Amino acid sequence: MNPVSLLLLGVLGLLVIFWIRSLSPKKRGKAVILIVLVIISLFVLLMALTGRLHWIAAIVAGLLPFAQKLFPLVLRLLPFVGQAYKYRQQTRKGSGNRSEVKTRIIAMQLDHDSGVMYGSVTEGPFAGKELGDLSEAQFIDLLQYCREQDTDSARLLEAYLDKRFGDSWRQDDPTGQRDEPSAGNGSLSIQEAYEILGLKTGASRDEIIEAHRRLMQKNHPDRGGSDYLAAKINQAKEVLLKHVVS
Structure with missing residues (x-):
């Protein structure tokens, strides 16, 4: 990637960060999810246009066995993640910030x-x-x-x-x-x-x-x-x- 493209990506990244920081906390999570989905969509489109879409299929196929083992573990950890998030929110409310x-x-x-x-x-x-x-x-x-x-x-x-x-x-x-x-x-x-x-x-x-x-x-x-x-x-x-x- 040439320096001009890197500079443009850097400027775009800074604008996105400033935009996210200007949002209320309730909307920041949704904004981050939206940006991630847009980046994934653009990546898949780029791979399709360059004829490399089969690479993604190969990576997904290679990760499936690991995903099958990790999925039950993730389900067991979800309650603990929820409790940690709730504790963090309560701590923030009383932190004086x-x-x-x-x-x-x-x-x-x-x-x-x-x-x-x-x-x-x-x-x-x-x-x-x-x-x-x-x-x-x-x-x-x-x-x-x-x-x-x-x-x-x-x-x-x-x-x-x-x-x-x-x-x-x-x-x-x-x-x-x-x-x-x-x-x-x-x-x-x-x-x-x-x-x-x-x-x-x-x-x-x-x-x-x-x-x-x-x-x-x-x-x-x-x-x-x-x-x-x-x-x-x-x-x-x-x-x-x-x-x-x-």
Whole structure:
């Protein structure tokens, strides 16, 4: 394979990786399976076009005896694999690597490690839909609905759009409106503050400060983060530190 082809494959591979990382965890598994199926299909097509399809048949025939022996073993191991996966998911949920910010219309999550935001709509004409599934026109309609119904939801959605698209989406915003970067109208409950910082109930003062520092490294406005989210993170820290002191 010539260097140009290798370079193109490398660039394509990087684009695919970035695309997968931008998806919510629920969709990453399906995306990986789809990519694997596409690669296998292209490989089989290439072998057929080059007259080497019989090689695949020979390899499959050679592996059949081993597959017959391995299949019962795989069936016996499946329950253990399921338990290991469940344990891993439970560990992730309590690891403090994910923050949750909820408003009346939007439920948003932020992955601490990658900085990727993903969420869903909980109220209105797009209720039940994942933000990653919405088109550009639907985002603008949802933003208009949020501005009419709940200011906090509009600010949170703007933070998501800024994180995902930069400022380019604002060219399609018919009002050109930009909300003030406050943390919202209401005070945070202690539970909401824990969720925003991605901490378990009863976290220590040091854990609160560390979670705040880690989140602000990726969400500070001076580093391309969201004013609204930064204000929420600061507010959550203040609420929890007062709770710890008291």
